[in-house]
Amino acid sequence: MYFTKMHGCGNDFIVINDLENKLNNLSELASKLCHRNFGIGADGIICVKRSSLGDIRMEIINADGSYAAMCGNGIRCFAKYLWEKDIVKKDKINIETGDGIKIAHLNINNNKLENVTINMGSPEFEPDKIPSLSSEKVIDKAIEVGNKKYNITSLLMGVPHTVVFGKLNDFNVEEGKVIEKYNLFPQGTNVNFVEIVSREEIRVMTWERGAGATMACGTGSCASVVAGNTLNLLGEKVKVHVPGGILQIEIQDNKVLMTGSAEISFEGVCEI
Structure with missing residues (x-):
């Protein structure tokens, strides 16, 4: 399996192209690959998947094998990977995540990607959305x-x-x-x-x-x-x-x- 090791401000990921949907048991795979001593080492794995809702779909699994709906540093790495690998060669990419569609704006200068701006969507304080068992918003x-x-x-x-x-x-x-x-x-x-x-x-x-x-x-x-x-x-x-x-x-x-x-x-x- 080919992989690319990436990081956003030191938050590191193993990015894998799975457009053909060949990978099974991603939880077990993440635990194995992310191990700092016996694997490649990372905070999580990111898989490139096909999407019927956006340009592409990002799937993230944490180092302990748990699923993550969204990751801010991860999605910037994901956007750069798409650009560098000519998978989605656009400066505005609609990325499907577990938290809905996120829009990545690639800031490109002289055909070089300098940084990425992500519209992360709106925050939500309602306890049932977090989720929290509090009867009111948890503020201070x-x-x-x-x-x-x-x-x-x-x-x-x-x-x-x-x-x-x-x-x-x-x-x-x-x-x-x-x-x-x-x-x-x-x-x-x-x-x-x-x-x-x-x-x-x-x-x-x-x-x-x-x-x-x-x-x-x-x-x-x-x-x-x-x-x-x-x-x-x-x-x-x-x-x-x-x-x-x-x-x-x-x-x-x-x-x-x-x-x-x-x-x-x-x-x-x-x-x-």
Whole structure:
């Protein structure tokens, strides 16, 4: 099987062309390939599939074999892969995901793809959409988990996200493992610890459901900006520093636009 190893701000993926729909048991395949010691190593695998709804379909499986409806860094890598491999040679691509159609705008200069802007859609705070067992929206809600108190804001940004504001030095990203399983979230939640630098700049570290601590999380960066804007802590255009790089997030007419890089690390062949 041929594969391409890619990353968006250090959030890494194994991208596989499965237009002929030959791959079976993607969950088992992801667990095997993503292992950092015995496999290629990645936060997840991304499969290129045919779509009857858009130009193409993206299917993402986390490193632990669980399905992900959407991934912000992953979809930028996916868009670059489509362009580089001449699968969809357009500067605007309609990509079918588990969270509906996402539009990728490829920023191309002199026939070179510089970065990708994704329309991530609208955030959703309604508890049943996240899902959350709360009877009201989870906005700046005080909870106690593992003998530590947090104020959380939770929303659906393609996938469930919970945002905690404070100084990053006051948190260990591993704390996200406990919050992920908090009884308020029947399907778990991704967790973002956010430090505000200014109304236009933040620093984020994320614990991803199904992958653990990652170098970057696109949906998490979007969720962090939306949460901060909702609490009147941030403006509508924010530079987000993640461990692996920088993302630009903009809220526009209740839609969230994310711009960032996507890079090919290497290509290879493996036996499955």
